[in-house]
Amino acid sequence: MIQSFRLRLALLSALLSGIVLVAFGLSTWWLIRGIKLDRMDHDVRAQAERESQRTRDAAGWQRTEASVASEMGLRNPRHLALMVQDTSGQILYRSAGWPASLDVAQQQWPAQTASQPEPGPPPRPSGAVQGAIPPSPADEGESVLPAPRPVSRNLTLFADGRQWHIGLAVSMHSRMAVAVDSASIDAEMKSIFTAFLVALPLCLVLTGLGGWWISLRALRPVKKLTATARRINAEGLDQRIQSTREDREFGELIEVFNGMLERLERSFQQAYRFSADAAHELKTPLAILQGQLERAIHSVEDGSPMQAELSSILDEVRRLSTISRKLLLLAQADAGSLNPHTAPFPLSKALADLLEDASMLAPHLLVTGEIEPNITIAADANLLPQVFHNLISNAIKYNVKQGWIRIETKRTQDQVAVQISNTSYGISLLDQAKIFNRFFRADAAHSRKVEGTGLGLSVSREIVRAHGGDITFHLSEENVAFFSLVFSLDKSVPGPGRPDLQER
Amino acid sequence: MNLLLVEDEKKIAQFVCAGLREQSFAVDHCDNGTTGFEYASRGGYDLIVLDIMLPGRDGLSILKGLRKAGNATPVILLTARNELDDRIEGLSLGADDYLAKPFFVEELIARIQAIVRRASGDRNHLLEVGDLHLDRLSREVTWHGESVDMTGREFNLIEYLMRSPGRVFTRTQILEHVWGYDFDPSTNVVDVCIQRIRRKMTSIGVGSDGDSPIESVRGVGYRFRKLA
Numbered sequence: 001m002i003q004s005f006r007l008r009l010a011l012l013s014a015l016l017s018g019i020v021l022v023a024f025g026l027s028t029w030w031l032i033r034g035i036k037l038d039r040m041d042h043d044v045r046a047q048a049e050r051e052s053q054r055t056r057d058a059a060g061w062q063r064t065e066a067s068v069a070s071e072m073g074l075r076n077p078r079h080l081a082l083m084v085q086d087t088s089g090q091i092l093y094r095s096a097g098w099p100a101s102l103d104v105a106q107q108q109w110p111a112q113t114a115s116q117p118e119p120g121p122p123p124r125p126s127g128a129v130q131g132a133i134p135p136s137p138a139d140e141g142e143s144v145l146p147a148p149r150p151v152s153r154n155l156t157l158f159a160d161g162r163q164w165h166i167g168l169a170v171s172m173h174s175r176m177a178v179a180v181d182s183a184s185i186d187a188e189m190k191s192i193f194t195a196f197l198v199a200l201p202l203c204l205v206l207t208g209l210g211g212w213w214i215s216l217r218a219l220r221p222v223k224k225l226t227a228t229a230r231r232i233n234a235e236g237l238d239q240r241i242q243s244t245r246e247d248r249e250f251g252e253l254i255e256v257f258n259g260m261l262e263r264l265e266r267s268f269q270q271a272y273r274f275s276a277d278a279a280h281e282l283k284t285p286l287a288i289l290q291g292q293l294e295r296a297i298h299s300v301e302d303g304s305p306m307q308a309e310l311s312s313i314l315d316e317v318r319r320l321s322t323i324s325r326k327l328l329l330l331a332q333a334d335a336g337s338l339n340p341h342t343a344p345f346p347l348s349k350a351l352a353d354l355l356e357d358a359s360m361l362a363p364h365l366l367v368t369g370e371i372e373p374n375i376t377i378a379a380d381a382n383l384l385p386q387v388f389h390n391l392i393s394n395a396i397k398y399n400v401k402q403g404w405i406r407i408e409t410k411r412t413q414d415q416v417a418v419q420i421s422n423t424s425y426g427i428s429l430l431d432q433a434k435i436f437n438r439f440f441r442a443d444a445a446h447s448r449k450v451e452g453t454g455l456g457l458s459v460s461r462e463i464v465r466a467h468g469g470d471i472t473f474h475l476s477e478e479n480v481a482f483f484s485l486v487f488s489l490d491k492s493v494p495g496p497g498r499p500d501l502q503e504r
Numbered sequence: 505m506n507l508l509l510v511e512d513e514k515k516i517a518q519f520v521c522a523g524l525r526e527q528s529f530a531v532d533h534c535d536n537g538t539t540g541f542e543y544a545s546r547g548g549y550d551l552i553v554l555d556i557m558l559p560g561r562d563g564l565s566i567l568k569g570l571r572k573a574g575n576a577t578p579v580i581l582l583t584a585r586n587e588l589d590d591r592i593e594g595l596s597l598g599a600d601d602y603l604a605k606p607f608f609v610e611e612l613i614a615r616i617q618a619i620v621r622r623a624s625g626d627r628n629h630l631l632e633v634g635d636l637h638l639d640r641l642s643r644e645v646t647w648h649g650e651s652v653d654m655t656g657r658e659f660n661l662i663e664y665l666m667r668s669p670g671r672v673f674t675r676t677q678i679l680e681h682v683w684g685y686d687f688d689p690s691t692n693v694v695d696v697c698i699q700r701i702r703r704k705m706t707s708i709g710v711g712s713d714g715d716s717p718i719e720s721v722r723g724v725g726y727r728f729r730k731l732a
Contacts, residue, residue: 033680041620137514284513285582287606294608294677297724303673308723311674318676318689338548340597349656355588357683358656392690 006215008498013211025196036185037165041154043072044167051082052176053151053171055194061093068178072128079184081164083177092174095361101158104177110151110170148172199456222248225257237265263400272335279328281309286321293317319377326455330438333462340380340466347375347416347487354388358405362396365422372411377487383463387471390456391483398481411489426479435473436461505620506548509533510540510563511555511582516605527668529616537561544570546650549577551616552677556583556594571598578619582607582611585594614664633666634731636717650708657682658701661694665718670723670730698726 047068056064061084069080081098085091089106150171157164163182168175176214224241231239240261293314301307314380332338351371359367397407403423410417427435432441464471469487476482507529517533523671525530531576534540534548537560542550544566552570555724556563567579581594584605601615621628621640631638637646643659645652654662660682663675679687687693702716717729 146706184689261659280584283605284516287584288513288519290606291516291523291609294610294674295522297674298671302727303721303724305723307672308722311676311724314674314690315676317606318680322689353656356657360657361691362695363696382684389684389687445705456635462639 005054006219009062009215010208010211013277014208015216017207018200018204021096021200022297025200027194029189029192032497033185035190036188037182038069040072040165040180040182040185044165044180045152045154045169046167047072048167048169048176048178049150049152049171051084051178052152052171052174055173055488056093058093065095074180074184075187076184079181083179085177087173087175089175097099098160098179099159102157102164102179104155104157104166104168108151108155109175120382127162130211150176160232220245220255225254228257232261237261237268244269267445268334272331275331276335277326279324279331283321284323286324288408290314290321291316296307322503323455325461329459330455330462338462338466340383340463342378344376344381345379345381345384347377347379347418348409350385350388350476351409351418354392357389358396358407359381361393362399362405365396365399366402366403367406368404369407370409371407372409375409375411375416377416377489378464379487381466384467387460387463390460391420393483394456394483395420398422398427400425414488414489416487419482421480421482424475424479424481427475427481432473432475436471505529505550507531507616508540508543508549510537510544510552510558510566512558513555520609520612522612524616525636527613535559537566541566541569542688544577545573545575547575547577548706550605551578551580553580553582553612553616554599556581564597566639567594567597567599578623580612580615580619608680610673610677611681611705614667614681617667631663631666633669633728635664636662636716638666647705652703652704652708654701657697660702661697662701662718665726665728669728672724672727674725678725690713694725 032371051064051068054064060084065080065082066077069077072080074080078097081095081102082093083091083095083098083104086094098306121251121370148171150169152167152169154364155166155168157166157179164179165182166177166179168177170176221241228239228241240258293310297310297314300310313484329338334409348371355367358365392405399405400423406424407420408421411417427461431440436457438458440458461471464485467487469485471483471485474482474484505528509520509531511520511533512535512666514535515533515540521531521533532543534543537558539560540554540558541561543549544582554563554566558566561569563581563583567581570577570579572711578600579598579721580601580603581599582605583604589629600619603612630641631640635648638659640663643654644652645659645662647688661678664678664681676689678691678694679691682697683693698718698720705716719727719729721727
């Protein structure tokens, strides 16, 4: 099916108007043809009536034939044929073009009645052929007896495969037949038909374009909605649709949409502020706790049980502050305010460190890497390493015994792909879809008592996206887990990193 | 060396001052932004540790005021707020470094020393305790005169411990300094790294057995052996 509503609308309007136009055109054509045939019948009869009252010789009839043809507006003389008989049926004149097979039978002639002829079918008041002077009914009242009117009738006969409209008239001294080929109007009808054929596609194109244009106008508010929704994705919930002079129906929709955005934004802001506030409020006490613990550890005797205990409390405090930091980071990402401070970041070096970490963290695993040297991307040196740490600790946590971890880079024209793969016990398809969800932990993690908060991957994804990159997960049939990250290469000449970072 | 600490949270100021003084820094403390700015403008400090959220005048505005007045004293910012944005703003305003709360005082000291060393043109790039020599610029390590090949992590770890021989560092302190804030605190990466360093040094075959300068402190962490 056609996916564009606008195109459908344009085509539909063209189709509908096409059907209407064809029906209208055909009926008009038929009506015009009927009218023309009627007029032809009337004309031939009037001509027959008039001419039947004259007497001429053959040459005279030939001239008459030419004049009748021109009076009736027949361009082709072959379309007209005359036949004159005397009252006994003797042919006085017959046109050369009179079809041989066209024979007017005796009984088809109108009957010549007695002295006072029936008025017969009255000639049409309008459209009387010029020169035909119908006898005025006013004459009847006069004492002078006028010449009796000829009687006449119409006849339609087929001869030589053509249709002849014949006017028959019988006067006191002759019988007159004027036959006209109906083909004489066909040429005209054909030109009307041709004009219609030319006009129809033109009209269809025009209606189609009109439908296209109208739908464009009608859909403009929808376009606005789309554009706003897109901006919301890109910039945040503070976008609204301008409702200037929209139709009532759309105005209402826009109002409802804006109202929905308003509410969404408010509750979103509340949620963001809540988690940001919570994380912030946690930080000061955590800082005090951590600082005092640090002091206490240094002030007790080295190696004493007290020091070990304090140090284990410190670990827990650290865990708490890590969680609060990640929550704040996620809240910021949600609010669209996760703006990485990008600087040239030595990706190759960071990945080499990562390889080293992996081999130290998991001496039981086979750690391999294929890292192209000197890759620099624009990244936040505080944020991006978190992603790598998360991924590598996942690769270790969810690995199998005697498994392996591999880090690879693939550089293309303007992008670099980092792939971290590892053997795993597998994860269900359902869980795969949720792997980047907040606080999501695969069942296997719970059952095997793997430590973690379930925040790592969602934070990682937010960070990568804030860098304009993307992260995807894929599990092969052999239960090899692949995390693929894609970044744009830093086109600028790699400058020195921030001095405080070189130190670390 | 004279330091100025501007921090309104009393308890934080307490342990930071104590920790810094232990390292024989002279520390002045202000608990609000207005007097903090006055002290800082007066000059005479080698470094200023500035909290961002302060009563009176906030840290970023103090920093801006100092830099505007041509005061180039190194500044380390501390914050508990929306740290990403603060960091970006702070660094663009001319801060020399940035620490997010909660932080370790040891980490603050390490940062201070790094800044001071940079300011002195890296004249102190050689670090030497007993038979172990470290070159911070070329990142070369020699042990009893023999060169030891150290990876990036190993070098950073040993350098961190060497700054204060005899002082115990917990695993989390080491982890944060060498691996960064967000490394999973439950890992044993520190212990593995220490083992590797020790193995590398013994494999050289100089010095006697048990001669390793890195001592374990059970249940806590590690320290660099203090020369008697």
